[in-house]
Amino acid sequence: MLLEASGVGKSFGQLRALDGVDLAVSADEIHGLIGPNGSGKSTLLKCIAGAERPSQGRVLFAGRDITALPPSERARAGMSIKFQITSVMPALSVYDNVLLALQAHDRLRDLLTSRTRRGLDTQITEMLAAFRLDRRAAALAGELSHGEQQWLEIAMALATAPRLLLLDEPTAGMSLEERRVTGTLLRPIKARCAIVIVEHDLDFIRDICDVLTVLDQGRVIASGSVAEIQANASVQEVYLTRV
């Protein structure tokens, strides 16, 4: 298993946002994380990426206990996250946003002498083309449409060549057409890394995920293949009564 979170709990004051959650992700799967609003999906991703510290439990990544590591070291170990709230650098150009992500693991000396800038140009051009942003390279990231910002964020999250990509609602606020495009953009990524993707839209996630985990009120209520989850009675109940 590439990622093994076991018994992860997180409290915010009285609120149990996560209550003993287990999640295992193998190196080549796309793992969907679904559940009603407030069920703890974002909190779980944050605990994995290091944005939140779990109150209980452990997170193993590639066999190593990373529960106490700061985000930068998790990223260097091969983890990458796109948060639910878009957080591109609005005042930098789209091109520079990708460069910023791409050069993140470069040595300080190379950054000070700008040695890798030229060499990364081709890669940036390719990434921008892959995410349909090539014509927007010189624009400021803050000028992009919401959907374009999401694509830019996915491109940036991928730029560090992660082994595990965590995506929190990559299609939130997108039009139907943009959603469809996002689906086609994500599929080829599967060959490069494992993905954990939080989604609201079951139709979207059904087509691209290998495994689904369903959260409700901070607990895992079901986990399995898409077919298994669709047949699961308690999932049906949660989705019928609460979504």
Place this chain on the structure above:
Amino acid sequence: MLNGGRTGPAPLNAGAPTAPAFRRRLPLVEWAVFGTFAVLPFLLADFLTVFASRLMILALLAISFDLVYGFAGIMSFGQALFFGAAGYSVALLARDLGVSSVLVVLPAALGVGLALSWLVSSFLLLGRHPPSVTFVALGTLTAAFAAEELARSWYYLGGQNGIPGVPPLTLGHFEFSDLAFYYLVFALFAAVYLLCRALVRSQFGLALAGIRDQEQRLGFFGYRVDTFKTIVFTIAGAIAGLAGGLYAYHEGFVWPSMMGVVLSTQIVLYCLFGGVGTLIGAVLGVIAIESATYALSEQLPTIWPVVLGVILLVVILFRPTGLIGLVVSERERTGDFGRPGSVAPRGAPSDAA
């Protein structure tokens, strides 16, 4: 609006026809400022040359603040501390050891600024969670305040009176006259400026820009944000130290408020007035405020501080980008670190948001 010149010169890389995303005006301002300083002694009376030396030294100090605040978002009220501590150090070197050689004085001033700022940064900037702007501002302010009080009360440092009688700077048997000192300062000013300019436009500078905008986010890409902040803070501290060493020799003495809260605040005002995040804006701020003070404080001795205060307030409230904002666009201020032009095909709606 930003992309008027689509028919501009061909880009660096062949093949992709491109246009600059904005018109470059900053280099013009930079050439104007440095060109003027280069010939100033031939245009001005001698006593004004001395004044111009002072401007350049204070400009170094302002650049050091711009580096940390304008480029990395670290609000430091401590730049005067590094400036004053280095000034005291070189004054002590001269008084107690009789050393006034430029070959010792300048490295010592740089070293004191560097060491002290490294110490301060390891207290204030490091830690698991990024410290708040207020925390760093208050921390540096407190350090500057404490240093000033220490200098005031410590007999060895001359107490209230400071250390007088700093001799002229020397190089072997050569003594720096006003003119030679001016060009020494000019050379250092230009060299430091160029180095800082290279730094903030490098890929390192891109990381700083990221830290300024989204400090938390950068950690998730794998940036060790603390390291970047420590580096830029100590570079700035070294520059402030260099300025302090020069200032001691410029004035011929050092005194407690050289490292105090008032000077620290003044540096912040120079930069806000001139505009942060361009380097040259900080220089313009020093020139504007110091020249106006020089010209007007004699006519209006009592109310000048009030007038100055009001002007500063007006500019800061109504032109948050400072004087430099009158000349350069926000887009140019941030600039490009890579070459976005190389991927935007001609006629692409690249900035038609």
